[in-house]
Amino acid sequence: MHTSIRNGGQPAPAAISAVGLRKSYGDKTVLDGVDLYIPAGTVFALLGPNGAGKTTVVKILSTLITADGGQAQVAGHDLTTDAQGVRAAIGVTGQFSAVDGLITGEENMLLMADLHHLSKTEGRRTTAALLERFDLVQAAKKPASTYSGGMKRRLDIAMTLVGAPRVIFLDEPTTGLDPRSRHTMWQIIRELVTTGTTVFLTTQYLEEADELADRIAVLNNGKTAAEGTAEELKRLIPGGHVRLRFTDPAAYRSATLTLGDTVRDDQALALQIPNNGTQHELRALLDRLDTAGIEADELTVHTPDLDDVFFALTGTTDVPNQPNQPNQPNQPNEPNQPKEALR
Numbered sequence: 001m002h003t004s005i006r007n008g009g010q011p012a013p014a015a016i017s018a019v020g021l022r023k024s025y026g027d028k029t030v031l032d033g034v035d036l037y038i039p040a041g042t043v044f045a046l047l048g049p050n051g052a053g054k055t056t057v058v059k060i061l062s063t064l065i066t067a068d069g070g071q072a073q074v075a076g077h078d079l080t081t082d083a084q085g086v087r088a089a090i091g092v093t094g095q096f097s098a099v100d101g102l103i104t105g106e107e108n109m110l111l112m113a114d115l116h117h118l119s120k121t122e123g124r125r126t127t128a129a130l131l132e133r134f135d136l137v138q139a140a141k142k143p144a145s146t147y148s149g150g151m152k153r154r155l156d157i158a159m160t161l162v163g164a165p166r167v168i169f170l171d172e173p174t175t176g177l178d179p180r181s182r183h184t185m186w187q188i189i190r191e192l193v194t195t196g197t198t199v200f201l202t203t204q205y206l207e208e209a210d211e212l213a214d215r216i217a218v219l220n221n222g223k224t225a226a227e228g229t230a231e232e233l234k235r236l237i238p239g240g241h242v243r244l245r246f247t248d249p250a251a252y253r254s255a256t257l258t259l260g261d262t263v264r265d266d267q268a269l270a271l272q273i274p275n276n277g278t279q280h281e282l283r284a285l286l287d288r289l290d291t292a293g294i295e296a297d298e299l300t301v302h303t304p305d306l307d308d309v310f311f312a313l314t315g316t317t318d319v320p321n322q323p324n325q326p327n328q329p330n331q332p333n334e335p336n337q338p339k340e341a342l343r
């Protein structure tokens with residue numbers, strides 16, 4: 001198994017590693033050599049335009065389909081030689097939800113407990129604990145078909161957790177959810193990793209990847225176009241700048257003359273200077289200000305956001321969805337939910 005060194009020399013075992021994953025349908029190449037390395041206990045987000053192959057990656061890693069080429073290990077089990085071991089260690093939720101609408105939430109949970117061969121007592125105990133944890137106690141005796149979109153997603157994740165998976169795949173876990181349900185889901189995902197679970201997430205929401213993921217990969221043309229933390233990805237593309245604000249007009253004028261290549265806001269006494277926000281470039285800017293004896297009252301670093309990164313890397317005009325966009329699949333709302341504005 002791969003390992004990486006982090007946290008002061010502690011080796012971080014890979015929960016998922018893949019090299020050269022390939023998949024084609026007919027003459028259409030969907031995955032053209034995808035490499036992944038995901039340390040245990042982290043959230044990883046796979047981003048990509050529609051049809052980029054995100055679900056295909058999830059299906060391969062969760063053994064639902066086989067790759068045409070490449071190798072992968074999940075939770076220490078090889079995908080080709082120990083698919084059973086992979087299946088026993090993972091949970092999958094998302095576009096292919098396991099929730100049966102005809103039976104109640106509690107019955108769905110108990111069915112899952114049976115599938116995992118838990119004893120009757122253990123099954124009931126686990127079910128009760130998870131229904132409580134996911135705020136589904138009141139709805140437990142109602143048919144799952146009556147649940148809102150957010151409740152169904154929560155039930156789906158609760159069902160997945162019955163088997164205590166070490167790696168969980170969430171395929172677009174918040175698509176179609178309203179802002180409040182989305183934030184609840186984010187909280188659930190954050191809590192999952194605190195218990196050591198590794199979360200592999202696909203999402204169309206750049207904000208979601210930014211919020212949740214330790215590392216993000218952008219899939220494009222069958223390959224990972226870039227991989228890194230949100231901050232690393234944002235630094236890959238130009239557009240970063242430092243904004244200096246002054247209260248003393250003389251200091252502002254002096255900075256304008258000293259720094260040259262700036263965008264001026266004379267009313268706000270603010271200057272925008274191209275800067276990628278790295279320690280090196282920031283220090284160079286501060287040195288120039290110090291040498292000229294100029295003191296700014298406020299300094300803020302602006303990096304491009306993930307939208308900029310996504311467009312630059314994928315060259316797509318296929319705008320990824322943002323939360324609150326109207327063209328979402330219809331889902332019943334959670335009762336009495338306040339509408340909140342995001343972004």
Ligand SMILES: Nc1ncnc2c1ncn2[C@@H]1O[C@H](COP(=O)(O)OP(=O)(O)OP(=O)(O)O)[C@@H](O)[C@H]1O
Nearest residue numbers: 025026030048049050051052053054055056057204
């Ligand atoms: N069983 C299949 N047979 C033929 N083509 C397929 C099959 N499954 C997926 N594809 C094609 O493979 C490509 C990748 O599909 P996939 O569902 O992995 O994309 P995605 O990135 O998850 O997209 P989305 O964000 O729209 O869900 C698409 O062009 C899709 O049409």
